[in-house]
Amino acid sequence: MAETAVETLASVLRTRILSGELAPGTPLREEALSSEYELGRHTIRAALRQLGGERLVSIQPYSGARVTLLDDDDVRALMQLRSALEGEAVRLLNRRSDDTTLAGIHTANDELRRACLDSPTDRARIERAHAALHHAIVDAAGSPRITDAHARLEAESILFLAQLRHVLDAEEMIRQHDQLVGDLLIRGEDAIHEHLERAADQLIAARAADH
Amino acid sequence: MAETAVETLASVLRTRILSGELAPGTPLREEALSSEYELGRHTIRAALRQLGGERLVSIQPYSGARVTLLDDDDVRALMQLRSALEGEAVRLLNRRSDDTTLAGIHTANDELRRACLDSPTDRARIERAHAALHHAIVDAAGSPRITDAHARLEAESILFLAQLRHVLDAEEMIRQHDQLVGDLLIRGEDAIHEHLERAADQLIAARAADH
DNA sequence: GCTCGCAGATTGTGTAACAATCAATGGATG
DNA sequence: CATCCATTGATTGTTACACAATCTGCGAGC
Structure with missing residues (x-):
């Protein structure tokens, strides 16, 4: 049945974002998420990339991901x-x-x-x-x-x-x-x-x- | 100025998909892309996740990514x-x-x-x-x-x-x-x-x- | 007060390793 | 001969570690 960690994480973050718990503009730090969810950094990064593709988070090179602020x-x-x-x-x-x-x-x-x-x-x-x-x-x-x-x-x-x-x-x-x-x-x-x-x-x- | 490898790769693949060179349904194997573009597997995976979020590729757990076939x-x-x-x-x-x-x-x-x-x-x-x-x-x-x-x-x-x-x-x-x-x-x-x-x-x- | 540069923090990427799962091959069985 | 099942090889999922690249803020010096 195997839901992968990346998928669950992406879906958890999606929920937190859409519920407003993570407000637009909030930075999403890899290390913080990594220890919060006890997952490797690569797993975190993959989930963030996916949410980036969905436009829910914006990724700035070398500066990280944050919840999308619609311009x-x-x-x-x-x-x-x-x-x-x-x-x-x-x-x-x-x-x-x-x-x-x-x-x-x-x-x-x-x-x-x-x-x-x-x-x-x-x-x-x-x-x-x-x-x-x-x-x-x-x-x-x-x-x-x-x-x-x-x-x-x-x-x-x-x-x-x-x-x-x-x-x-x-x-x-x-x-x-x-x-x-x-x-x-x-x-x-x-x-x-x-x-x-x-x-x-x-x-x-x-x-x-x-x- | 730093466009990251993940971004360039995602954009190259996007172009290849939208040009029809990679037809809907085509599998996108990590190892193959890894040696074709001389990038680590994680970099490939991140790009595929992003395209997955954009709905251009579909990712099936443990079975890989393929160019999206719209149902x-x-x-x-x-x-x-x-x-x-x-x-x-x-x-x-x-x-x-x-x-x-x-x-x-x-x-x-x-x-x-x-x-x-x-x-x-x-x-x-x-x-x-x-x-x-x-x-x-x-x-x-x-x-x-x-x-x-x-x-x-x-x-x-x-x-x-x-x-x-x-x-x-x-x-x-x-x-x-x-x-x-x-x-x-x-x-x-x-x-x-x-x-x-x-x-x-x-x-x-x-x-x-x-x- | 301003600029420059350094240091610490954070992200980007690679390698290696192993676990988990899929898919196909091949036999054993009816 | 067809079918089921197990084993094996290929592929993906995840982690840990290491290091490079880049950003950011703080202090030294002007």
């Missing part, structure tokens, strides 16, 4: 991809749009609201709920292919959310998503395009502000 | 992403649609036709031209963010083309793209959605045929 271009490219894909999902959704398919979206939005109100400081929970809502929207389109395609962007999207933490408080999070869900049927794809573009703009503007 | 689900997810993105590009394109922006598309299509007629056996050249045409369509939308997002899918798209080789001959390639370019302005995004879906279906059907 402005990364953010815009990622959001454009999501925008195109989620927009397509919404278009399909509005073509079928029976009430049962929308139930999942409202449930997910309620869950997000509850997370924001119950535990506004537990960002990991909020981010999971946030990702789940967007996932639900894509799912509601009823195309397994779109769901697959969206899943491929999910890891990086969560990385984006981890950076958005300091920009968007829980209240604003609720407000924006209530509006999104309310507008979905009326304004269609434009609603989600705007929603995603606003998020990207907010992060980029906030970063420009602390110059 | 049906991979193909559908990739095409759905491209479809959403290129569809978005076409929508933008038709909103501006001045003649100069279209010139690039026609040039690229002419180049593709020339490649198919001049050297129908030089698949690498045809694939470059093919990728360039789709790239030109996305470029014509005039949004650098969409271009960025599309670039991220390009490597895997070329991998898809490498597998499409045995399914689509040069003649059919010309026909489908002449139709696509002709329909772009009239039918808009639907034209490109159909174009991409047909390509995916053809590959999947052909594979089902040799069971």
Whole structure:
């Protein structure tokens, strides 16, 4: 059955990164990981290389690996991809749009609201709920292919959310998503395009502000 | 200035894979690469792990790395992403649609036709031209963010083309793209959605045929 | 205060060795 | 003759050690 050490390590680190425990920018030192997990340095390096290929960590020669900090271009490219894909999902959704398919979206939005109100400081929970809502929207389109395609962007999207933490408080999070869900049927794809573009703009503007 | 050995190796292998010199399914043996490039096995392994993260090679425990063979689900997810993105590009394109922006598309299509007629056996050249045409369509939308997002899918798209080789001959390639370019302005995004879906279906059907 | 250079820390790469697993070969058996 | 199983050879997975290459921060000297 043999899951190799490199694979398990990569998957553990991936989880720690996506949960926000390892924040974007955090350095990942080989010796530290080596003694923490009791694995040889080469094993660590292989796992880091793999995560590098997945864009979850960035590797600078002779300076080491750190959790990826998405730069402005990364953010815009990622959001454009999501925008195109989620927009397509919404278009399909509005073509079928029976009430049962929308139930999942409202449930997910309620869950997000509850997370924001119950535990506004537990960002990991909020981010999971946030990702789940967007996932639900894509799912509601009823195309397994779109769901697959969206899943491929999910890891990086969560990385984006981890950076958005300091920009968007829980209240604003609720407000924006209530509006999104309310507008979905009326304004269609434009609603989600705007929603995603606003998020990207907010992060980029906030970063420009602390110059 | 120090480009590390792992990086150069990864980039050399990437090029060889995307040029089609290393066909999908080809095994990549560590010892062989080690003596071919005169590098230690660990260096090879690190590069392979990175390419694994980029999805260009698939690594099976204790059985080694091979150039990724996209399965049906991979193909559908990739095409759905491209479809959403290129569809978005076409929508933008038709909103501006001045003649100069279209010139690039026609040039690229002419180049593709020339490649198919001049050297129908030089698949690498045809694939470059093919990728360039789709790239030109996305470029014509005039949004650098969409271009960025599309670039991220390009490597895997070329991998898809490498597998499409045995399914689509040069003649059919010309026909489908002449139709696509002709329909772009009239039918808009639907034209490109159909174009991409047909390509995916053809590959999947052909594979089902040799069971 | 600034620059230079040195020293320590960290990463990059290689070699050697061995364990773990796979794959194919070949017999033993029905 | 076909089938199953075991052995063997090839390949990958992992480690330890060594050393080179490079970065980084700190202090000496100006």
